[in-house]
Each structure stands twice: as structure tokens, then as C-alpha cells.
Amino acid sequence: MAWIVFDARKIRDYGVGTHIQGLLPALMRQAPPSFQWLLLAPMEAQPLLASLLPDTGSTVRVEWTRARPFEWRTHVEIPWRVRRHVDGPCVFHAPYFPVPMGLRCPVVLTLHDAILLEVWPRRAGPWVARFARWLIGWSAERSACVVTVSQTAARQILHYFPGLADKIHVIPNGIHPAFRVPIGTDEVERQCRTLGLPPREYLLYVGNDKPHKNLHRLIEVCIDLWRQQLMTHRLVLAGMPEAAWRRTVRRYYPWTQQGWVRWVPYCDVETLRAVYAGAAALVQPSLDGGFGLPVVEAMAVGTPVVCSRAGALPEVAGDAAVYFDPTDPAEMAQAIRRVLEDQDLRSACRERGRR
Numbered sequence: 577m578a579w580i581v582f583d584a585r586k587i588r589d590y591g592v593g594t595h596i597q598g599l600l601p602a603l604m605r606q607a608p609p610s611f612q613w614l615l616l617a618p619m620e621a622q623p624l625l626a627s628l629l630p631d632t633g634s635t636v637r638v639e640w641t642r643a644r645p646f647e648w649r650t651h652v653e654i655p656w657r658v659r660r661h662v663d664g665p666c667v668f669h670a671p672y673f674p675v676p677m678g679l680r681c682p683v684v685l686t687l688h689d690a691i692l693l694e695v696w697p698r699r700a701g702p703w704v705a706r707f708a709r710w711l712i713g714w715s716a717e718r719s720a721c722v723v724t725v726s727q728t729a730a731r732q733i734l735h736y737f738p739g740l741a742d743k744i745h746v747i748p749n750g751i752h753p754a755f756r757v758p759i760g761t762d763e764v765e766r767q768c769r770t771l772g773l774p775p776r777e778y779l780l781y782v783g784n785d786k787p788h789k790n791l792h793r794l795i796e797v798c799i800d801l802w803r804q805q806l807m808t809h810r811l812v813l814a815g816m817p818e819a820a821w822r823r824t825v826r827r828y829y830p831w832t833q834q835g836w837v838r839w840v841p842y843c844d845v846e847t848l849r850a851v852y853a854g855a856a857a858l859v860q861p862s863l864d865g866g867f868g869l870p871v872v873e874a875m876a877v878g879t880p881v882v883c884s885r886a887g888a889l890p891e892v893a894g895d896a897a898v899y900f901d902p903t904d905p906a907e908m909a910q911a912i913r914r915v916l917e918d919q920d921l922r923s924a925c926r927e928r929g930r931r
Contacts, residue, residue, distance in 0.1 A: 675718050689725075857881065
């Protein structure tokens with residue numbers, strides 16, 4: 577009997593968690609019914625897993641674990657759980673690194689990008705950077721197959737690990753099926769009002785506040801536009817942990833208190849779809865990135881996209897976005913104003929994004 581072991585310990589996270597929530601149910605639908613599944617997940621994910629996998633039957637076993645990916649326990653507990661429960665050939669699916677040491681089965685590893693290797697040397701020092709490079713490299717070399725999500729990410733990874741050329745595969749991220757379902761104007765307005773958002777009167781940013789996301793520059797560009805009375809749209813932040821929002825409040829207190837910068841806490845996919853649909857435009861100002869899932873989600877619901885000409889964003893958005901240099905505040909401001917003030921441009925972006 578063949579097994580698939582799926583490491584879902586980060587299923588509640590932002591970013592990778594969204595990837596897992598979309599991938600796991602789709603994999604289980606497409607796998608042969610004779611396959612057995614062992615899911616590794618945190619106890620806190622029980623309601624989420626129940627909603628994603630309502631009919632698992634006897635072919636799925638869930639092992640609840642508190643071993644975190646970067647803890648030493650990962651390399652002891654996870655291989656032990658696999659040996660304890662799997663009684664046949666298996667594949668271990670790791671949707672992030674590191675791969676637990678001590679596994680005896682083939683591994684399919686997903687590397688979403690190589691940004692960590694570029695950020696850590698500046699923030700954590702050379703010793704931590706060397707360790708990160710070793711750990712990512714070891715995980716990739718240990719794996720039978722390495723998946724990444726864009727050609728841009730593949731080039732980044734191969735720059736650091738050219739020996740992976742024969743085993744790396746590009747498989748773009750998909751989006752939740754709910755984003756493909758049309759949503760009416762009344763429903764958008766209802767859900768936006770429930771969240772305290774003025775429909776079509778806000779810009780949307782989806783992501784965290786990590787340095788390469790360039791969020792602070794976006795906020796400062798918006799503040800400059802508000803001060804000059806060149807824009808009345810608010811800026812709404814979604815997909816952001818509460819700790820990141822608190823940091824934003826401390827840094828931009830007057831603007832958050834007055835409601836110019838707002839936060840939408842973690843919400844289900846139907847609510848998030850309405851938040852996208854209610855936005856005048858999505859703005860993604862990243863300095864780098866391996867994919868850009870919010871861009872695809874926004875295009876699917878018909879929201880115009882304004883994004884940086886950096887990382888994988890041009891590869892993902894194609895001709896359906898208005899671009900700017902993420903290091904140039906004036907160009908960013910100009911791109912935002914163009915989309916807000918030009919209805920024909922917004923319509924063209926919507927049309928191209930839905931193709």
C-alpha cells in the first residue's frame with residue numbers, strides 16, 4: 577500500500593499556509609483512491625482541516641504535532657512518526673524547507689524563492705546566512721524533486737544551487753476556486769460594510785511587512801498623496817499577522833488612528849474575495865518575490881492591479897497590470913493615480929486580467 581506523507585504544519589500561516597490550503601485538497605482529489613495519506617499538522621489547525629477535508633474516510637490519518645519546522649524536534653519527531661505509521665512505500669511532500677533529517681523515503685520539496693538567502697546576510701549576519709544556505713542546499717539535494725512556482729524563482733534558486741538544474745520543476749501557484757465564482761455588487765457592498773470598508777474607495781495591499789515586501793514605502797507614498805490632497809482613497813492591509821499590524825500602528829500611529837490605513841484581520845476565503853472585489857485597485861510594491869499570489873487573486877475577481885516591475889510580478893501579471901519601479905516613490909505615486917483617475921485603463925486591466 578502506497579503512502580503520501582504531507583507536511584501541513586504551516587497550514588495556518590500566511591503565504592505558505594495559503595499555498596498548503598489550496599494544494600492539499602486538490603492533491604487528495606487527484607491522487608489514486610488506493611493511496612493512504614498521513615498528514616502532519618498542529619492541533620490548532622483541527623477546525624481548518626475539517627473544513628478543507630470534510631470527507632477523508634479511512635484513507636487519511638492525521639498526526640497532531642507541536643514540532644516546529646526550525647526546531648531540533650522536527651528532525652527527531654517527524655521521522656519517528658513516519659516510521660511508526662507508514663507501513664509501505666511512501667513519498668514525503670514538504671511544501672517548505674527544511675526537510676526533516678532522518679527520513680528514509682523520497683521527498684518532494686517546494687522552494688518558493690531564494691529571497692531568504694538575499695535577506696538574511698543583511699539582517700542576521702554572515703554565520704546565519706551560511707547556515708541558511710547550507711540548510712536550503714541540503715534540503716534540496718536530499719530531495720528527489722524540487723518544485724518552484726515561477727521561472728523567476730527557478731533562476732534565483734539555480735543561481736545559488738546550479739546543481740539542481742536536473743531536478744527543478746516550475747509549477748505555478750493556483751488560486752482557490754472561490755475566486756473564480758462571480759460575486760455580485762450587493763454582496764461586495766454588504767461584506768465591505770460589515771468590515772467597515774467603503775466599497776471602491778480604498779486601495780488594497782495583501783501581504784506581510786517583511787523588508788522585501790516594501791510596504792513602508794507604499795504607506796509613505798500614500799501619506800504624501802493624502803497630504804497633497806491628490807488622493808482620497810484609504811489604504812487597506814490584508815493577509816497580515818496581528819503582530820505586523822501592531823508594528824505598522826506604532827510607526828504610522830496618526831494615520832491608522834484616523835482610518836487612512838486600515839487592517840483586515842485573518843478571514844475566510846469568501847470574505848477575502850469580497851475585500852479584493854471591493855477595492856479600487858490592488859497595489860503590490862515588492863522589491864522581489866517568487867510569485868505574487870495576491871496579483872492572481874485580484875485579477876480573478878476583476879480588480880485592477882498596480883505592481884512593481886520586480887521579481888516574478890511581471891511574469892505573473894503580464895500585460896494586465898500597471899507597473900512602477902519599487903524604489904522610486906514618484907513613479908509609484910504616478911502609477912496609483914493613473915489607475916484611480918483613468919476609468920478606461922481600469923477597464924482594460926480588468927479585461928486582460930480575466931483572460
